Amino acid sequence: MKKKVLSLVLTAAMVMGLAAPALAAEGSETGKIVILHTNDVHCGIDPVTDEASGAVTNVGYAGVAAYKGEMEAQYGAENVTLVDAGDAIQGGPIGTLSKGSYIVDIMNEVGYDLAIPGNHEFDYGMENFLTLAKEQAAYTYLCCNFTDLEGNPVLDAYQVVDYGDVRVGYVGIDTPESFTKSTPTYFQDGNGNYIYSFSQGNEGADLYAAVQKAVDAAVAEGADYVVALGHLGNEGSTDVWTSKSVIANTTGIDVFIDGHSHESYDETVQNKDGEDVVLAQTGTKLANIGKVVIDTATGDITAELVSGYEKQDETVAAYVAQVNAEFAGVLQEVVAKSDVDLTTLDPATGERAVRNAETNLGDLCADAYRVLLGADVAFVNGGGVRADIAAGDITYEDIINVHPFGNEACLVETTGQDILDALEMGARLYPEENGGFLQVSGLSYTIDASVPSSVVLSDEGEFVKVDGAYRVKDVLVGGEPLDVSKTYTLASHNYMLKSGGDGFVMFKDDTLLQDSVMIDNQVLINYIVDELGGVVSADYADPKGQGRITIVNADQAAENPEEPAETEEPAETTVWADLDPSAWYAEAVNYVINNGIMGSTSTEANLFNPTGTVTRAEIYQIIYNMEGRPEEGIPVILPQEDGWYADAIRWAAAKDIYLFNIKPDTDAFDPSQVINRAYVAAILADYAQLKGLAADTTKAAPNLGDLTGELKDGMEFCYYVGILSGDENGNLNPYGQLTRVELAQIVMNLNQLLAAAETDAETAAEVTYTAETVSIEANGRTIPAIVTLPAGEGPFPAVVLNHGHGGSKDENTGFGGIAAAQADAA
Incomplete structure (x- = not known):
């Protein structure tokens, strides 16, 4: 039996920190199989860098090609496979206008080996997809559960790839949600009858059976390991069709490379027999490159999400530039x-x-x-x-x-x-x-x-x-x-x-x-x-x-003007090129910009980058801005001692605000790391508590799965105080990434809560009191007490401070005496 020791790591692959070892060019790491994976690229073909932080938020296809080249140099080209888990060809004008053709050309140039269709691969019609998949793509599309009504496979269910003496079977799976998350008529005949199937029946059982059949066939063909390529997802996906449900109802899968839900995770889940399966997904638009390594000598399987990768393959970059130029012509x-x-x-x-x-x-x-x-x-x-x-x-x-x-x-x-x-x-x-x-x-x-x-x-x-x-x-x-x-x-x-x-x-x-x-x-x-x-x-x-x-x-x-709107417009309306003033986020973005909390991601123009992700340095700078940028801090090891974020990090360290360490074997702070919702919540929770905000813990706790420690505490705090409410289904999605406009909304919520709490405290501080010493007659003794009353007209509750009413005291009046004092005060 294969031994599987799972090491799940999130890696920030900065170009200066990812230099290949001296022997890498000779493929020094032998006996290892490397599977690189992407999913839900949605036409995100170009690299994207956050101007403010310098963080790479989308590595681009040229970045994927460069990283693939590094892995081939390190492990040997024959041991590296590049796969995609669906939804590559739709999501932007370049996909729409070329009906996916430009994207397939770019994927050919990058050197993809295998892919599966996602629901959006069908958005330009069935005939168009089958032409792309079977005629244009230089890589192979797989899908075990995509059949015609007679059960004939439309694509190959699996493929077995040889790596020397070791064989790996790749099984393709697409979500049955494709029927409703693409255009239903593309799967129907002229009379509206469905003529294709995604094994959607029997509450998931048909899907599990189709997957198990393909896994068993790959093993029968000699596969030593089985890697599922699925476009299923978890968060927001139909329960019986999620990747975790498929894993829990099948056996024989060693690695499940996922897509569809735009989540970022690399974790371990158990299959039907209780055996561990590596499950990984990279988010969307090349926010990460997924990397799975199978050590054929030990059976160990490790998984990483590589983010912030800066290198670009010159050949692919030039090809993408050429496609973009052609696309500019297509626009006309x-x-x-x-x-x-x-x-x-x-x-x-x-x-x-x-x-x-x-x-x-x-x-x-x-x-x-x-x-x-x-x-x-x-x-x-x-x-x-x-x-x-x-x-x-x-x-x-x-x-x-x-x-x-x-x-x-x-x-x-x-x-x-x-x-x-x-x-x-x-x-x-x-x-x-x-x-x-x-x-x-x-x-x-x-x-x-x-x-x-x-x-x-x-x-x-x-x-x-x-x-x-x-x-x-x-x-x-x-x-x-x-x-x-x-x-x-x-x-x-x-x-x-x-x-x-x-x-x-x-x-x-x-x-x-x-x-x-x-x-x-x-x-x-x-x-x-x-x-x-x-x-x-x-x-x-x-x-x-x-x-x-x-x-x-x-x-x-004009004679019947509407009453002033229940929601006031911001004092100033921010008009930036990439912001929609009618969008749901408009109020929050105006708020954070006008209050100096968040700003432009570009040094050349006012650009908010609304769909951009949030980096580690940015979140600390935001709370530092909320605090008014005080001049205090303690030393912290930073890659740039005078970096734009340096004062914010030192201040956060001085205030004992959560400074999580992505790199456990070093004290260096990685400012460009793209962080998930749980880390953001932990940082904001520490800041809120620093400011004296308390949470109502009597509310029912949210379901955060296997989240533990400070991340769990932070998510719960933010939920309890009401600055984090989740998506439309109430899911907090701790492992998901926030966009900048989502963070703007959360930050506005928090800052308004803090302002309201400060106002309440100031109001309470303005109340004056009178204090009067009275005497209480009880049990034949006269006991002194102080009655404290708020100034002004009442009625108010009186506070009676009774000295020495403990049972061991001689002057004890008992609680009846205290009641008498309260009656006197009234």
């Missing part, structure tokens, strides 16, 4: 035509109208969602329609400028009441602009501007209820009056339907019928090309739209 490629001007503007005034009125471009965008997802109704928020399209040729760039955010199309089942409430929410600010003003398809409605809005919002700006008359009236769905008790299907995007964007939280608990089908600009492209035949006709000629939204009594709107 004509994909369709329009017979009319499509606008976001009022034709009379030239002012923006899409956020408080119907426009023809708003109609077009909403129609695209409704038709492509087969919904009764579709909504598009006005803030998500960003640019006009002039009559004539339509280029890819035109489409992307309309929908630049990359939101993902979703379909939910909802009620007529929720639809009505959403329309009211969108219309509440009329005639003022509102990024949440709804452009619609499949329905029409009227806004009576003379009716004041009675929408009630939470402190966070989320919909609570309508506490009065509706200004939205005469809602028709498909020409029939809206039935508030009826169920309808609603198409929109994840920002609104899943994340409660623009305050539309009424849909968050609705049944999700299709999830993350395709990105927003792809929805629009496909609708124009596939449904309209490539031409936007005169049906959309009127710049004011097709009469779906009617405004009445607009002249009376």
Whole structure:
């Protein structure tokens, strides 16, 4: 039996710290098999560096190639295999516009050996994927559970690779969620019948059986080790289809390389027989490179996540640059035509109208969602329609400028009441602009501007209820009056339907019928090309739209201004190129920027990098900024004694704030390490407690799995005080990485809690008291006591300090005497 000693390490592979040993060029480390892995790259082809910290947050494909070259030099090229666990070709314009072709070309250049399809590999159609997989890719796609209805495999289920005398079997697995997290029609025939299967039946049993069959076949073919390549994930994935569920219900897998959920982990879980299996996933967009090493002499298996890697393979970098240049040309490629001007503007005034009125471009965008997802109704928020399209040729760039955010199309089942409430929410600010003003398809409605809005919002700006008359009236769905008790299907995007964007939280608990089908600009492209035949006709000629939204009594709107909004706008609105002022994070980002807590990640322009990850140095600098940058600290060994973060680290050390050590065999501080939510929580918890913030530990503790020690304590504290609430399902995801906008929200929450606590303390300090000495007659004795009362008008509770009421004292009055004093005080 193979011996498996699992060493799970997170490595920061800085270029200065990862120099190969002298004998590396000769492949000195023999007898070891190295498997490098990536997942959920989502078109993140280029390296990304945080300007403020210098941290590499995305190694890029040239970085993957460089690291692969180092491993080949160290272990021998014949012992190194590079694999991908799905969702590589979708997620950015370069994937959308080339239908994944550019990404496959780059992966060929990098030198991938094996890959599996993720759900988004199917986003450009089945025929397109099969062409990429079977004709264009120089590497092999595997999937054991992807079959036609007769059970015939569409791709090879597994492949056995020889490494000298040792054989490793690779088994591919894709999530059955592909049906709903891509486009369902791509898996159907012309009559809407499914003609493909992902072994989705019997509550996971069919999937486990398909995997076990492939594992057993690989072993029968001589595999000494079995590595599963899965696009299954854990957090947020269907329970019976997670990688952990597959491992727990199968035997024979030694390593499970995962994807789909965008988590970063390398851990050990047990299979059906109680044997250890290495489970690893690298996050998303090449935040890490995964590395698994099998020592064939000892049977030991180790796993690492390599982050911050700075080197770039020159050949691949040049190839990527060439692809980017070609892509720039593709942006100008004509994909369709329009017979009319499509606008976001009022034709009379030239002012923006899409956020408080119907426009023809708003109609077009909403129609695209409704038709492509087969919904009764579709909504598009006005803030998500960003640019006009002039009559004539339509280029890819035109489409992307309309929908630049990359939101993902979703379909939910909802009620007529929720639809009505959403329309009211969108219309509440009329005639003022509102990024949440709804452009619609499949329905029409009227806004009576003379009716004041009675929408009630939470402190966070989320919909609570309508506490009065509706200004939205005469809602028709498909020409029939809206039935508030009826169920309808609603198409929109994840920002609104899943994340409660623009305050539309009424849909968050609705049944999700299709999830993350395709990105927003792809929805629009496909609708124009596939449904309209490539031409936007005169049906959309009127710049004011097709009469779906009617405004009445607009002249009376000024007489009935809405009461001041329940959520105040920030004192200053931050306008930076990469920030959306209508996004959910806008208030928090404005807050941290205007208060000097967080700033630009670029020295050349105001750029917040909203989706960027958080480095170790950044989090300490943030709390140091919150503290006002005091001039105190103690010595700490730093790679740069005068680094921008140095004062913050020394101050944190002086205050005994958690200074975790990623590198256990050295005292050096690694500032560029990208850290997860648990580490952020531990640091913020220490700072909050330093400031005197206490947690309500009577609340039910969150489920943090195997998290222990200070990380567990920190996560629980942040949860108890309310600065960390988790995702839409309440999952705290301790091993996940925070984006900068998520951190901004948490930091704002914390700073506001601290400010409120300080205000309470100051108010308490301002209360004055009077103290009076009284005498208590009890048991024939006169006992002195002090009665303390707050100044001012009462009633107040009196505090009676009774000297010497202990049972061993001669002057003991007993508690009856204390009660008498309290009665006197009253």
